[in-house]
Amino acid sequence: MHDKPDPTRRMLLSAVAGLTLANVPLASAAPATTAVRSNSRILVAYFSRSGSTRVIAGVIHRQLKTDLFEIEPASAYPTDYFQTVEQAKKQRERGIRPALKNSVADIDRYQTVYLGFPVWGTSIPPVVQTFLASHSLTDKLLIPFITHGGYGPGDSEAVLAALASSARREKPLVMECDQERRTTETVKGWLAAVRS
């Protein structure tokens, strides 16, 4: 969907989204939109921080020639992994659903939605919960693909069932992928050892 965006249009959309959505609870925000890439009736929507879920989304997108939509928060998470974990934890504990940067312009046109996300705090990341709460998937086939760092999908399926109760759901692909935590700690340890 925004594989190769028109830069001007993209900037305009981002500016509008930034004005209307940043730091505003979704319910009170005006809807932003995003461009559709092709005429496929299949959408791949995904959230990814460190890239593993994005790789899977790309494979599905290219294999099935689908539209592609990246779920992004209006205010980006910190680049630092540990700060992100803290922020996500606070959002989870307080039930905060961060506003989206963009929404799918015409979700009704899709018959099937592949939804990809990493497990965060043994659940669905808050921003993906925002996506589910703000896009009607009624009567669509919802096919989740879930990545995790070794602890499994947690309550992801139960939350999906609650937030997309009117969709028909396919059994998800659940895949263990790299942990940014492990990479960060390994590199920090190595840096400490090589620096004198």
Ligand SMILES: Cc1cc2nc3c(=O)[nH]c(=O)nc-3n(C[C@H](O)[C@H](O)[C@H](O)COP(=O)(O)O)c2cc1C
């Ligand atoms: C904020 C945060 C919380 C996470 N919580 C979990 C978790 O509860 N269980 C788990 O197995 N992995 C957890 N992970 C690891 C990711 O689920 C895993 O590395 C995933 O494959 C990353 O996908 P991505 O590269 O598409 O972002 C967490 C990662 C982050 C950044």
